[in-house]
Amino acid sequence: MRRFALLLGGPLLVTAALRERLKAYRLMAADSGARHALALGLPLELWLGDFDSSPQWLQEALSTPKEVLPREKDLTDGEALVRKALELGVEELLLLGGIGGRLDHTLAHLELAFTLVEKGVRAELTDGLTRVFPLPFGQHTFHLEAGAPFSLLPFPEATLGVEGARWNLPPTPLKATTLTLENQALGPIQVRVERGRAVLYLF
16 A cells, blocks of 8 residues: 655654554655654655745755745645645555644645545544544544544534444534534444534544
């Protein structure tokens, strides 16, 4: 499977478990997201961006091949990097630093993640501590441990159901609700999206 991990500019908690997981991925960075490569101690395949947020010391610290983009463009460096991964035939994409920090970037990254799953690419966003999965129409199974906390959010509205949780939910139309926040898995959970889109948040 072609697995890529893209280092974006948001916050990232680097752990031993994350380093181990990333050994199965090809790493690329968007602009200031390359700083995470230093913390991870892992090599980058490509560093892409307009480099307006990468200080000189960072550019001197990394010898990664660069692809320089113009500063005036109609997409973010992160979106340009996602497009590059698609060109390379990505099948599974992990967006590191894709959530947290700037809210506008987080929401944009979520939209990008939905674009990916609509193209058949498995997508996940993480800050190293929490994980987010975009859920399109259909049945989705997650192999969680008993007691694992999660929230399920319509994005922005959906008909959702969940089984295998402390508080199961029959398919229910939801919009701007707190009803599905802070649930708890009893083991593997099944989420059904009958209409619209949803986001699964593991914390």
